[in-house]
Amino acid sequence: MTSQAITIRGLTKAFGRNAVLRGVDLDLPAGRVTVLMGANGAGKSTLVKVLCGVHSADAGEVRLDGMPFAPAGPAAALRSGVVTVHQNINDGVVPDLDVASNLLLDALAEGGGLFLNRRRMRADARRIAAAVGLEIDVTRPVAGLSLADRQLVAIARAMAHRPRLLILDEPTSSLSLAEAQRLFALIDRLRAEGVAILYISHRMSDIRRLADRIVSMRDGQVSGLFEGPELDYSGAVRAMLGHEITEVDITIPPRGAVMLQARGLCLKPEARPFDLTLHKNEVVAITGLVGSGKSALASALFGLEAPISGEMRLDGMPFRPTNAGQAVAAGVFLAAKDRLINAVIPGFDIQQNLTLPFTARHSGPLSLIRRAAERAAAERAIAAMGVVCQGPRDGILTLSGGNQQKVVVGRWMAEASRLLILDEPFQGVDIQARRDIGRRIRASAAERATLVLCAEIDEALEVADRILVMSEHTIVGDHRNESIDLARLMAEVSGAADKTKEPA
C-alpha cells in the first residue's frame, strides 16, 4: 500500500466574507497522480496556493509525511519538498536569464557566496536538466525557448529540490501534442520515483492519460473522489459541475425565423467543423468545460477573432465582422465574461456604464450627449434589470457584484439586437441576481436570437430553450430543454460520449 505524502483535514480559507475553501479533506498518496477538477471559483487555485505557501489557511491541518506542514512562504514550501509549476509559465522562470541560472535560481536566491562560479553552475545545471530529460544548451536565455522547453525548465528547476509533492496547474494548456507527450513521460518517471503529483486540468484527454485518481471540487469542498481500475469520468464531471434539479420552469415558446446560420465553422486548426442555427425568440445555452471553445465561438461571432473557416449569415445576409464595432453595428451584441476585466468601466457611474456602447444613440448635434435621454435610458435599464442602487449617478464600484453584473449585462439589453451573446452572465453573482438576470434574458428574447454561454449546467437548465454542448472546439450535443437526459449531457461535456457506451 502506498503511503500518504500529504493529508489535508478540514482546511478552510476565506477572503473577507467570501469563503473559498469550506472544509477540504484530501489525501495525496505518494507515487500516484491525483487529478483535481473544478469549475472556476471552486477553490482549486486557493487550495494550491495554501499548499505552496502563498496563502495560509484559516483553519484545518495539512500534514506532509505525517509531520504538520504550514509553510511560511513559497520558499519554505519549496524547502519542505512541495514544488509547484504554475499555469502561467513565466511564473516559474526568469526569461532574461539563461537556462543554467534558471535551474539554479533557488540556490542563487538563497545566497551563499558573493560570486558565481560559472563553470560549476553549468555542470550542476546540466546534471539537473538531464535528470528530467531536458536536452538543451544551458547557456541559452530562457526567453528564446519554446513554451514547452520553458515549462520543462520550470519543472527541472523544481526537481532540484527532490520533491515530495509536485503540483502542476494546467500545464498543457499551451503545449502542442508532442510537447505534452514529453511532459507526460516525465510525469510517469516521477510517479515511479514515488513523488505525489497533484495535476489540475480540464482536458479530458490528459486526465485519461495520467489520472490514477480524480478529485472533484465544487464550492470550496471536495465533491467527489474517484479511484480504482476504472475511473468514472462522467461522474467526476457531474460532481464538479453539479446539477441540482432547478426550480425554474422553462416554457419553451414557438421559435421564430432563423436569425443566425453558420456552416462549417471551424474555430481551431485541429477541431472538427460544425453548423449552428439560432432562431428568433429562442434562448440557446452552450455548455462545456473551460477551454472547450465556447469563448472562441463568441469571439468569432463578435468579430474579435476570425474563424479558421466556415461562413456565417445573419438574417439571411453574409456576416463576417472583423471587429467589435462592426458586430455591434450589425446588431450582434456580446456581454463578455469576467466583468471586472472585460466590462466594468471602474471610473464611470452606473448610467455611463449602461449607455457606453450606445453613446451615439444618446447624442445630438456636435456629438453632444443628450443628458435627459441618457438618464431616461439608464433609469429604464435599472428598472428592467432590477439593479439595487440609490440612483443612476452612483459609482459602479459601489454596487455589489450581482448588481454590477446586472449593469454590464443590462448594457446590452437596453437596445434592440438581432443576436445577443451572453458569456457567463451569471458569473460571480448570488442566486437572487442569477434568477433576476435569467428572467430578464428570457423576458426580452422575443425579437432576437439569444446565445448564453455557461460552464455550469444548472445555469443552462434555468435559462435556455435549447442546450448545446461543446467539447474540443466543436458542438457535440443538442438538447431541447425538456426532460433532458442529464447523464448523456454529462458524458458529452466530459468528451466521453463518442468513446464510452451510452448509459441506458
Added chain:
Amino acid sequence: MKSLSPTDLAIRYGFLLLMAGLIVVFSVLKPAFLSPQSAVFILQSVAITGILALGVTATLVVDGFDLSIGAVATSAMMLSAYVMVIWEMGAVTAVVLCLAMGAAVGLVNGLLIVKMRVPDLLATLGMMFLLVGLQRIPTQGNSISTGMVLPDGRTAGGAFAPEFLMLGRHRIDFILPDLVPLSVVVLIVIAIVTWVFLELTRHGRVMYAIGSNAQAAALAGINVARYRVLAYVISGVMASIGGILLSARLGRGDVASGNNLLLDSVAAALIGFAVLGAAKPNAFGTAIGALFVGILLQGLTMLNAPYYTQDFIKGAVLVVALVFTFALSGRAGRGRA
C-alpha cells in the same frame, strides 16, 4: 444631494479654497496683486503652458502620456519663424503649417503607440529628442530672427508678419482699454472647447472609458486605436498652438528644448486631478491647475522670491495635489472592499 463629511468637503473644495486663500494673502502683502491688469497678466503667463496642459490632459484621459509636447511647441516656434523670416511667407501660411506639423507629430506618436506597440512614454520621448534635434538642423542650431545671415551667406529678408505678432501681443478692450491679450482669449476658448469635448460629447465619454478600462471599451464596440491616435493628435495640435503663441510673443524662433514647458504643463494637468476631487484628468482641473501655478509664481515674484524657491513651491503644490488625489482614490478603494 446627500450631505458630505468634512473630509469629503476638504477633498472636493480644498484646492479651490487654498487658491482663494493665496489670492487673499498676496493681495494683503502686495495690493498691486489685486488689479485687473494683474489678473490678466496671470492668465497671460499661463496661456502657453495651460494650452499645452490641456493637450496633455487629452492623452492622460486615454491613459496615455505625451512627453513630446514641449518639443512640439518649440518646433512650431522655429517653424513659424522659418516660414515667415526665411521663406518670407505670410502669417496664415505660418499658422496653418504649424498646426499641420503638430497634427502630423501627434499622428506619428499615435501610430507608434497603437500600431507599433511602442509604450507611450518611450515613443513620445523618442519623438521629443527627434524634434529637439530636427528644429535645429535647418539653421545649424541658430535662432531665427529678421536680418540673420543664412548658412549660404544670404541675409534673411523676411520678417514676422504683424498679424502673426498680434496673436502674442494684441490686446482687446475689456473693462479697461487694451487689457486682454489675444493669447488669453485663445487659452479661454481652448479650455472651454476642451471641457465641452471631454465632458459633454460622446467622444470625450468614450475616451474616458478607454482610459478607465480599454479592454472593456473595445468589447463595447469602440475603436480604441482610433481614439488613442486622436488623443495624440489633439495633444500635438494644442502644443503647436502653444508654440505659435510663444513665437508671437518672443517675435523670433528661439532654439529651446521646451522641457520646462513640458514639465510645467504636466504639473498643471496633475494638479488638476485634485480640483473638485475629480481624481482623474479633466479639463476644468487642468485650467485651474495652470492658474494656480500662475498665481503662485506671480505672487512670489512680486515678493522678490528667488527662482529656486519658486521651483520648490511648485513642487510642494504638486505633491499636495497628488496627496489630495490619491488620498481620495484610496478612500474609494476602501469603500469598495
Added chain:
Amino acid sequence: MISRRTFAALVTSVALVPTLTLAQDAPAPFDNPGEVNIALVRYLSTGDFFQAYLSGVEKQSAALGVNLQVFDSRQDAALQADMVDQAIALGVDGIIIQHGLTESMKEAAQRAVDAGIKVVAFDVNVENPAIPQIEQSDRDLARLALEAAIADNGTEWVAGYVYVPGIAPLDRRDETWKEVKAANPGINEVAMFGTLDNPIANSVANQARSVLSANPNIQVMFAPYDEFAKGVKIAVDEAGMSGQVSIYSADVSTADIQLMREPGSSWKATAATNPAVVGEVSVRALALLLAGENPGESVIVPPTLITQAMLNDLDIKNMEELGAKLPAFAHADVATAPWIALPPR
C-alpha cells in the same frame, strides 16, 4: 568718454585691417600647417553664443590652415574629461577647452599637458600655469553697460535687476553691479529676479511682468545677459512702460539688434564681446603657444559697448553688419602675430 574711446578703437582697427591679413613666413610647425591638428573640447554648445564661438574657431583654424576636430560633450562634465583623453589618444598638437567644470577638467588638462600637448582654456579655470586662460571680461561687460546707464540716467534711479546666482559669468557681472551700487547710493534696487527655465526670454518676461506691476516706479532694468534683456523688453512692452523703463544688458545677437532698433525701444544699450572673435582669439592663442611664443597667462578679449543710437546711426541690422560697421567688434587685437593670417572679412 566711452564713445570717444570706442571711436579711437574703431579708427585704429580700420587702419589695421589691410595689413593684418598679410602673413609672414610662419615659424614651425606652421610652416606646414596641414600637419597641425587641434581639438576643440566643448562643454556648452546650444545657443547663438556658442554657435558663433564655434564659427570663430572654425574660421581662424581655416585661416591658419590647421585641421580642427570638435568634441561636444553637451554639458556632460565626465564625458568632456573623457573627450580630452580621446584627443590625447588621437595625438593632436593642441587642445582648446571651452567651458566646463574646474573639478572635472583640471586633471584631464594636466594629462594633456603631460602628454606634451599645448592647451588653452576658454571660460574655465583649470588651475594650471601652463594653460593660458581666454576670457571675455565679464566685469568689463557689466561696467560698460552700467556706465552707459549712468551716462543716460544720472546716478539716482530705481532699478530692477535680473540675476541667477551660481552661473560663473553672471556671478562675475554681479560683482561689478554690487560695486557700482556701493559707489552710487542713489541707485535703489527694488527687485531682483531671474530664471533659466527655457525658453528663457518667455519665463523672464513672465517674471518681469510681475515685478513691473509690483514696482511700477522702476526706471532702469539691468539685465546682464541678452536672453534676460529680451524677456524684460517683452514685459516692458506688454506693460506699456517702454517710455519709462530703460534696459541695459550684456551680449548681443541679430535678434537683439532688431529689438534694440524697434521704434521707441526700451533696450538702450548692451555691452558685448563678439563670440566669434573670442573663438578666433582662442585659436590664435593656441597657435602662439604651439609656435613656442607666449600669449600670456590670461588673454582678455575686450568688450564693446553697443548703443541704440550707434545701431540707428550706422543702420546696423545684423551681426555681420555690426562687425563690418563697428570694427572694434569684428576683431580684437589680442593674441596676434605677424605670421598669423586673420580670417577673411
